[in-house]
Amino acid sequence: MLKASDLKWWQKTIAYEVYPKSFLDTKGQGTGTIAGIASKLDYLRSLGVGAIWITPCYKSPMVDNGYDIEDYYAIDESFGTMEDMDALINEGNEKGVRVVMDLVFNHTSDQCPWFVESRASRDNPKADWYIWRDAKPDGSAPTNWRSIFGGSAWEWCKERQQYYLHTFAKQQPDVNWECPELRRALFDVANFWADKGVGGFRIDAITYIKKPAVFEDGPADGEDGLYPVHAATANTPGILDFLHEFKAAVCDGRDIFTVGEANGVSADELDVWVGENGVFDLLFEFSHTHVPMGDAELWCRPATWTLTDLKRALSASQASTATNGWYPAFFENHDQPRSTVNFFPAGTPVKPASKALGTVLLMQRGTPFVMQGEELGYGNAEWSSPDEFDDVQTKGQYEFALSEGDTPEQALAACRRFSRDNARTPMQWDASAYAGFSTAKPWLPVHEGYAEENVEAETADPASTLSWYRKLAALRLSRDELLAGDYAELMAESEQVYAYRRQGEKSAAVVLANLSNEAATYDAALVEGMELLAGSHGETELGALRPLEAVVFGTGEA
Ligand code: NOJ
Numbered sequence: 354m355l356k357a358s359d360l361k362w363w364q365k366t367i368a369y370e371v372y373p374k375s376f377l378d379t380k381g382q383g384t385g386t387i388a389g390i391a392s393k394l395d396y397l398r399s400l401g402v403g404a405i406w407i408t409p410c411y412k413s414p415m416v417d418n419g420y421d422i423e424d425y426y427a428i429d430e431s432f433g434t435m436e437d438m439d440a441l442i443n444e445g446n447e448k449g450v451r452v453v454m455d456l457v458f459n460h461t462s463d464q465c466p467w468f469v470e471s472r473a474s475r476d477n478p479k480a481d482w483y484i485w486r487d488a489k490p491d492g493s494a495p496t497n498w499r500s501i502f503g504g505s506a507w508e509w510c511k512e513r514q515q516y517y518l519h520t521f522a523k524q525q526p527d528v529n530w531e532c533p534e535l536r537r538a539l540f541d542v543a544n545f546w547a548d549k550g551v552g553g554f555r556i557d558a559i560t561y562i563k564k565p566a567v568f569e570d571g572p573a574d575g576e577d578g579l580y581p582v583h584a585a586t587a588n589t590p591g592i593l594d595f596l597h598e599f600k601a602a603v604c605d606g607r608d609i610f611t612v613g614e615a616n617g618v619s620a621d622e623l624d625v626w627v628g629e630n631g632v633f634d635l636l637f638e639f640s641h642t643h644v645p646m647g648d649a650e651l652w653c654r655p656a657t658w659t660l661t662d663l664k665r666a667l668s669a670s671q672a673s674t675a676t677n678g679w680y681p682a683f684f685e686n687h688d689q690p691r692s693t694v695n696f697f698p699a700g701t702p703v704k705p706a707s708k709a710l711g712t713v714l715l716m717q718r719g720t721p722f723v724m725q726g727e728e729l730g731y732g733n734a735e736w737s738s739p740d741e742f743d744d745v746q747t748k749g750q751y752e753f754a755l756s757e758g759d760t761p762e763q764a765l766a767a768c769r770r771f772s773r774d775n776a777r778t779p780m781q782w783d784a785s786a787y788a789g790f791s792t793a794k795p796w797l798p799v800h801e802g803y804a805e806e807n808v809e810a811e812t813a814d815p816a817s818t819l820s821w822y823r824k825l826a827a828l829r830l831s832r833d834e835l836l837a838g839d840y841a842e843l844m845a846e847s848e849q850v851y852a853y854r855r856q857g858e859k860s861a862a863v864v865l866a867n868l869s870n871e872a873a874t875y876d877a878a879l880v881e882g883m884e885l886l887a888g889s890h891g892e893t894e895l896g897a898l899r900p901l902e903a904v905v906f907g908t909g910e911a
Pocket of ligand 1: 457557
């Protein structure tokens, strides 16, 4: 059994995702800046945060808000300068908030000089840096793969008279990891940032970097006659060889951590990805977020699910990292809707839901990742027209829904429910215009409830979601069993309560969260000999939970 003193720094902290375009604007331009992040390091410390994952802020045409990188060695002007970034890294290191950069290594922007060169001819020095294929004899695309953002995954290039593959948008051509010079160029990028003193890397879309030896059509799964590129290419055998090379070239010997984004890896495969013989320290796998969304991730065909489905997925991930590797717990990120909508039935009151789910998150075994704004407890954006959405994927899903025969109202409802923009609205700092995010009109509208749901107001309110997050963060960081102890699920069959025990060497805690909107009961023997450490509704009656009430009990000594 682990003790807190056995853990590395990134295992005993809380991580926080910053979506820089929406965090804080110090330039009066309606989009966020690096200097804005630096000015909020004390706020992050107040939440117990020791690592901030910043989504890509490199020079980019911003087709996918930075996930289309033009220059890995430059900061996009809209965010500031390299000096701003150096200052953030250094000040963060001094204050104990280490910066985690996002490495987008499956693709670049089509404006990246590497691609501009590669597309120019079939025999230039970078000709093999991307995935080029000839057309089928009838001139059509090499395969019927559908990109993750919708439409064919192939785009015609007239200079080369060939198609290139793009797993995501057509402005995001996939690089070719089979080419050793390309791999070297990527590893150089990572070393450049590691040498600056960052605390780690989040590695984007990593399951797609290895392509199958033979490219073949797959059975169509929609009216468009296409087959998901994910099914055709994700997690192709041999992928781990590339990543072991990355680890040896970049990570070994450095005091950093890596977290891979691995859609398509299941909990029972984690042991080859993380831990002693793995390639990363942590892996975002999505078995639990697929519960409400459904495996196909087609928004117009959501899944039906129950609480036990969600709990099973989370407990499977816990089991697979119990003795090897480490789990990055999360319910939200910039690709998910707000969790208070995603994991609860329509009509559930948002504030108690956010506190109950936040309890589950912050008490999990592993390193919790909080998405900016999640700690304030609000819901989805609730826009009334498809034109209000900005996200490239949302637009693709809207079109796909229409092509499947959905009415515009149904297609819009799917976007309101699942759009990535829901998590990307500006951070709510105070009740002033634009929530204190900017003095100019923000690039996305501020969430409508911001006058009450903001950092300033919630700091003053001991019953707010933010105050609850701060309380639980402090509790987590002060108790051995919450940092390092084992995880054992309790009441696994309950469709109302998510409960688990954290067992440390000398202390223990029991977490009970009623995730339903009805009163629930539990066996008081589960918490016998323990005291109430935190209660979302204040004092609590033993054996009973009010709707959406969450409690943490613990032994006297930790
Ligand atoms: C995953 C990122 O999280 C998402 O935002 C992005 O659109 C895709 N990868 C493509 O880079």
